[in-house]
Amino acid sequence: xxxxKILIARAIFPDILASLEQQFDVESNQADIIFSPDVLLExxxxxxxxxxxxxxxxxxxxxxxxxxxxxxxxxxxGYNNIAVDAATQAGILVTNTPDVLNETTADFGWALLxxxxxxxxxxxxxxxxxxxxxxxxDGFLGADLHGSTLGVIGMGRIGQAIARRSMGFDMKVVxxxxxxxxxxxxxxxxxxxxxxxxxxxxxxxxxxxVLPYSAATHHTIAAAELALMKPTATLVNxxxxxxxxxxxxxxxxxxxRIMGAGLDVFEGEPAFxxxxxxxxxxxxxxxxxxxxxxxxxxxxxxxxENLMAALAGQMPPNCLNPDAAKKG
Ligand code: 8YV
Numbered sequence: 001x002x003x004x005k006i007l008i009a010r011a012i013f014p015d016i017l018a019s020l021e022q023q024f025d026v027e028s029n030q031a032d033i034i035f036s037p038d039v040l041l042e043x044x045x046x047x048x049x050x051x052x053x054x055x056x057x058x059x060x061x062x063x064x065x066x067x068x069x070x071x072x073x074x075x076x077x078g079y080n081n082i083a084v085d086a087a088t089q090a091g092i093l094v095t096n097t098p099d100v101l102n103e104t105t106a107d108f109g110w111a112l113l114x115x116x117x118x119x120x121x122x123x124x125x126x127x128x129x130x131x132x133x134x135x136x137x138d139g140f141l142g143a144d145l146h147g148s149t150l151g152v153i154g155m156g157r158i159g160q161a162i163a164r165r166s167m168g169f170d171m172k173v174v175x176x177x178x179x180x181x182x183x184x185x186x187x188x189x190x191x192x193x194x195x196x197x198x199x200x201x202x203x204x205x206x207x208x209x210v211l212p213y214s215a216a217t218h219h220t221i222a223a224a225e226l227a228l229m230k231p232t233a234t235l236v237n238x239x240x241x242x243x244x245x246x247x248x249x250x251x252x253x254x255x256x257r258i259m260g261a262g263l264d265v266f267e268g269e270p271a272f273x274x275x276x277x278x279x280x281x282x283x284x285x286x287x288x289x290x291x292x293x294x295x296x297x298x299x300x301x302x303x304x305e306n307l308m309a310a311l312a313g314q315m316p317p318n319c320l321n322p323d324a325a326k327k328g
Contacts, residue, residue: 004048004311005068009035009056012075016300023308041065049307054078060086071310075303076290077101077158078240080213084321091327094320095306099157100298101290106161108289109208109238112262115283116234117206118142119260122280143205143232143259145169151204153197153220154211154239155181155189162208163189176200177211201228206236213240223248229258236262238289241269250275253282264289 003025008017011032020026027043029035034055035043041062044050049071052058058072060083071093072082079096087094115121123140126132146169152159155177163173173192180186180194197220201207207229211217221235222245229235235258237244246267252258260281266272269287276282290299306316315322 005046006307006311007043007047007050009040009043009050009052010075012051012300013297016297016304020304024311037062044069049073049311051075051303051307052081054081056081058082058087063087063090063092066092071095071307071316073303073307073310073316075299078212079320080240088321088324089327091324093310093316093322093324095303095310095316095318096320097299097302097306098318100302101295102157102161104292104295105158105238105289106165108264108291109158109162109210109236110165112236112238112264112283112285113206113208113234114145116236116260116262117145119281121283125280143234145171145206147171148205149174149203151175151200151207152189152192153177153200153207153209155192156210156212158238159208159210160185160189162210163192166190174200174203197225198228201225202230204233205230206234208236209239209243211239211243213242218242219245221245221249223251226252226258231257231259233258234260234262238264241265241267241272246273246276250279253279256281 005025006020008026008028011030017028037057040056044062044066046068047066048068051073054076058081063083063086069092072087074082074096077096077098079094082094084094119140119142149172150166152163152173152175155175159175163175166173167190173190174195175192176195176197186192209221211220220243226248249261250273253261262283264285265287276284290296302318306318309316315325
């Protein structure tokens with residue numbers, strides 16, 4: 001029997017690649033050279049399934065040019081890079097990798113929160129530059145986490161994991177989400193209080209964004225929203241670029257209308273607005289919130305399970321568009 005053809009668009013763990021090569025005719029990209037949209041389209045033409053990351057845009061055009069395709073398996077929980085409706089119409093299953101990254105991503109949200117509030121990277125840069133000649137009572141005064149109010153915008157599984165961690169800091173949690181959580185979930189999330197987005201921004205000392213990106217969430221935080229925040233507040237984005245209006249954020253940080261920001265994601269990444277580089281009150285990381293070795297491996301394995309199920313004619317465990325099966 002001829003093996004099914006799959007494309008793995010980015011470098012993955014070599015042993016996971018080797019196990020796939022035993023079962024499928026695999027085109028891989030261990031050199032990790034990003035495919036242009038045209039190259040991706042060309043490579044997908046004869047494939048039965050593809051594995052991509054959030055960096056690959058699987059557009060309606062690319063999908064229309066892939067007549068054999070049965071499955072698009074994202075190695076990410078967010079799937080705004082994939083034209084899911086077009087895939088559903090074409091009878092192509094789309095999968096993501098939820099849950100396996102919740103705790104690791106929540107840990108990283110806290111890393112950014114703490115680094116931002118306590119000015120960790122700013123003071124480290126200062127030290128490395130040789131400026132540390134004496135201790136001073138007001139050197140790098142930051143904001144307290146303990147006893148403060150945490151605002152979570154996007155209270156899905158990762159948002160809830162972040163809120164749970166705030167119990168240890170004796171914090172109050174306020175949140176906004178498309179819909180209010182069930183009472184037992186609010187209780188587990190440190191007795192989180194549901195508020196409008198505006199009230200979360202007004203009340204929180206630290207705001208963290210954990211919502212999925214879509215046309216509806218584009219610029220959830222822009223100039224008007226930043227204006228509602230306390231001048232002492234911090235903002236952390238571990239969700240997606242585009243949820244924050246980066247130009248508006250740069251102006252707010254420059255004018256100290258908020259204290260600081262911690263950003264793991266950017267509009268147009270991996271390119272980002274260079275004005276961030278000249279601001280001391282922002283912590284910048286290159287989209288690494290899920291980057292622990294066990295979690296990245298778990299994400300790859302989850303994507304593999306989804307792909308194998310789809311190519312075996314079964315419903316993948318993390319299918320985002322089960323209706324696609326009806327078109328098949
Ligand atoms: C991914 C992420 O590592 O899962 C997501 O949605 O943003 C990250 O965990 C990254 O997007 C690569 O696909």
